[in-house]
């Protein structure tokens with residue numbers, strides 16, 4: 531079985547403590563362990579300025595919105611030729627996560643603003659971690675997920691910046 535690490539950890543804790551606590555699973559994308567995907571054009575073009583973010587972490591409408599606004603992409607110009615754009619969009623749609631439409635009906639444009647991300651990363655991380663100079667932004671996945679450039683977000687490759695620890699990850 532390939533469970534998200536938060537669930538695995540709870541199971542380990544429950545075994546030890548007699549299950550006194552009710553588990554809070556990873557919410558919307560609870561069943562999605564991130565698998566590394568490959569698509570050379572996507573990896574090259576969408577991994578040029580930041581890691582190529584896993585398609586599973588946003589629903590298709592989000593990728594459609596992102597791909598149709600590449601000329602003003604979070605303050606950057608990320609335009610592509612039309613063939614690469616169509617090719618990448620198709621790949622993102624095929625591998626997209628489940629829909630998480632917000633109250634206002636607008637698809638989220640950031641993984642880091644999804645309920646899944648906030649839940650997974652608030653419970654685990656001390657306040658203030660995003661402001662550290664060696665992290666800078668929650669979108670800087672590779673600050674902690676040291677193999678994010680290869681699409682690997684497993685617990686094995688997770689290393690928090692020095693000076694921080696969480697209940698389950700000791701500092702190194």
Ligand code: HEC
Pocket residue numbers: 575576577578579580583596600603604605606607608618639640641642643667668669670
């Ligand atoms: C020219 C540089 C550049 C390129 C090329 C680029 N991006 Fe970005 N992207 C950015 C910047 C800058 C941000 C904002 C990062 C931050 O907030 O720290 C961003 C943020 C994002 C985010 C939101 C991250 C989050 O969850 O906060 C997504 C999703 C994203 N990009 C997808 C893509 C995709 C898909 C492509 C390929 C089509 C792409 N980007 C190509 C510069 C780029």
Ligand code: HEC
Pocket residue numbers: 533534535536539563564583584587641642650651654655659660665667668669670671672673674675683684685688690696698
């Ligand atoms: C400041 C450090 C930090 C940054 C930056 C960060 N993460 Fe994480 N991430 C964590 C921690 C801590 C966990 C909790 C791991 C656990 O549940 O044991 C986590 C969990 C995850 C998981 C779930 C792993 C699992 O198997 O349950 C995924 C997927 C993930 N992060 C993706 C991302 C993505 C994508 C980004 C960038 C948009 C990102 N993270 C940015 C620290 C970080």
